Amino acid sequence: MSQVATSYLQTLEKSLYDLISETSTNLPTDVRRAIKKAKEAENAGTRAAMSLDTISNNIVMAEDNVSPICQDTGLPTFKVKTPVGVNQLEIKAAIKNAIVQASKDAKLRPNAVDSLTGKNSGDNTGEGFPVIKFEQWENDYIEVKLILKGGGCENKNIQYSLPCELEGLGRAGRDLDGIRKCILHSVWQAQGQGCSAGFIGVGIGGDRSSGYDLAKEQLFRHVDDVNPNEDLAKLEAYIVEKANTFGVGTMGFGGEATLLGCKIGVGHRLPASFFVSVAYNCWAYRRMAIDIDAATGEIKKWHYQEGERVTFRDEPKEETKSENKVVELRAPITEEQIRALKVGDVVKISGRMYTGRDAIHHHLMSHDAPVDLNGQVIYHCGPVMAKDENDNWTVKAAGPTTSIREEPYQGDIMKKFGIRAVIGKGGMGPKTLAALKEHGGVYLNAIGGAAQYYADCIKSVDGVDLMEFGIPEAMWHLTVEGFTAVVTMDSHGNSLHADVEKSSLEKLSQYAERVF
Numbered sequence: 001m002s003q004v005a006t007s008y009l010q011t012l013e014k015s016l017y018d019l020i021s022e023t024s025t026n027l028p029t030d031v032r033r034a035i036k037k038a039k040e041a042e043n044a045g046t047r048a049a050m051s052l053d054t055i056s057n058n059i060v061m062a063e064d065n066v067s068p069i070c071q072d073t074g075l076p077t078f079k080v081k082t083p084v085g086v087n088q089l090e091i092k093a094a095i096k097n098a099i100v101q102a103s104k105d106a107k108l109r110p111n112a113v114d115s116l117t118g119k120n121s122g123d124n125t126g127e128g129f130p131v132i133k134f135e136q137w138e139n140d141y142i143e144v145k146l147i148l149k150g151g152g153c154e155n156k157n158i159q160y161s162l163p164c165e166l167e168g169l170g171r172a173g174r175d176l177d178g179i180r181k182c183i184l185h186s187v188w189q190a191q192g193q194g195c196s197a198g199f200i201g202v203g204i205g206g207d208r209s210s211g212y213d214l215a216k217e218q219l220f221r222h223v224d225d226v227n228p229n230e231d232l233a234k235l236e237a238y239i240v241e242k243a244n245t246f247g248v249g250t251m252g253f254g255g256e257a258t259l260l261g262c263k264i265g266v267g268h269r270l271p272a273s274f275f276v277s278v279a280y281n282c283w284a285y286r287r288m289a290i291d292i293d294a295a296t297g298e299i300k301k302w303h304y305q306e307g308e309r310v311t312f313r314d315e316p317k318e319e320t321k322s323e324n325k326v327v328e329l330r331a332p333i334t335e336e337q338i339r340a341l342k343v344g345d346v347v348k349i350s351g352r353m354y355t356g357r358d359a360i361h362h363h364l365m366s367h368d369a370p371v372d373l374n375g376q377v378i379y380h381c382g383p384v385m386a387k388d389e390n391d392n393w394t395v396k397a398a399g400p401t402t403s404i405r406e407e408p409y410q411g412d413i414m415k416k417f418g419i420r421a422v423i424g425k426g427g428m429g430p431k432t433l434a435a436l437k438e439h440g441g442v443y444l445n446a447i448g449g450a451a452q453y454y455a456d457c458i459k460s461v462d463g464v465d466l467m468e469f470g471i472p473e474a475m476w477h478l479t480v481e482g483f484t485a486v487v488t489m490d491s492h493g494n495s496l497h498a499d500v501e502k503s504s505l506e507k508l509s510q511y512a513e514r515v516f
């Protein structure tokens, strides 16, 4: 290979690496402005304001540490446009190399899991992983767009087939008003589980797969653009306005900001099919794009950088509201300590906690625990880890994961092992709530996506078990200091999540009348 070709490929790979690193660690300018607006809408001292404060701190920390904003760096999805004649195979290979390197450098969490064996490939490559889509265009440069959309918000995507019946809204027909109802419903059903306040991309039409593609494509639009289609522009503005009256709020804690952006695209459909597909993205809305010089491989331009850049530095700190009791906890925790906690209390944990998510919960149903969990705290978390120069594990990002996936197991496991507290996000269901009451347990909601903030609370990694499940799924033994979370389900049968779901459903039902 000639000197010129080698240096083009090296420069290209470096450009792609920079795109990946920047997307994972530095939130785009338009998204920052939307989060700032959400902060301004909240009343000082509320749980939502506190959460947004943690979120904005976390944005600053990720930028400073050049570390993932959220530990879940998603299924990296690249959309590439090339001039006619550019070798796409080379670009594909360069993307894969850059992905592997970014995973080694802990800019990405190893996220590629073999669906049949459960084995994590360790470097974010696998069948269909990452996703790379090419198109040709008439321009003389290459455009690469990247979105890192985590699994928690991906699980809240939803597809409607019209006509259908919707909770709270009744019949949604095959017209603009039916579409309106589906989109409102999509925001409501996500509750806080996709780390609200979120952004949605909507695809009207297509088939099941092209409908979702269209929805995801909308997530590449600028938060503050205006849809050129007048009807859709009106609908987008309507959805944002009304969704923000639901009171779901940041993390589902209640509050003013539930939805920060709605972008709707339309395609033709089949006579028999009428799909409305919604892609829900968390506040950690990580998407970026670059233009690359097709001759040199150098970055010519970064996208999503226009307008005022909110830094979130030097902002006044939210003080914990005085009526929110702040309770210090250290494991092992007694039943008495747990019974004293009520929904709304703020808990600061110091000492030991153990991570455990999907694989661990499934495993513990039929196996002994590798450590004594009596009185202990389980953290639903799949961290990004790296080895330091002395070959010791260090935590690079460690926010909570969506807890509801552990609903079938959680109550049984708490009772079986004597676990007193579980930390996660998005809340859990009636089975867990009943177990908390019976056994004397508590559910603590941490701020989803605040992976740098929580990593900073982790003072040491003292051990790891069940590494065969891969880094995100292993049981990490952590020592933490001042790890803050909110009691959202207590041992007296109270659940903030159940309350917010009910009150937001009442709000949703106010929009059943025809509008469009």
Ligand SMILES: O=C(O)C[C@H](O)C(=O)O
Pocket: 071, 072, 150, 151, 152, 153, 193, 194, 381, 382, 399, 400, 401, 402, 403, 448
């Ligand atoms: O996998 C994770 O760490 C988090 C996930 O994105 C989630 O929101 O549940």
Ligand code: SF4
Pocket: 070, 071, 072, 073, 149, 150, 151, 152, 153, 193, 194, 195, 282, 283, 284, 399, 400, 401, 402, 448, 449, 450
């Ligand atoms: S944990 Fe929350 S912020 Fe992170 S990817 Fe999942 S939904 Fe997004």
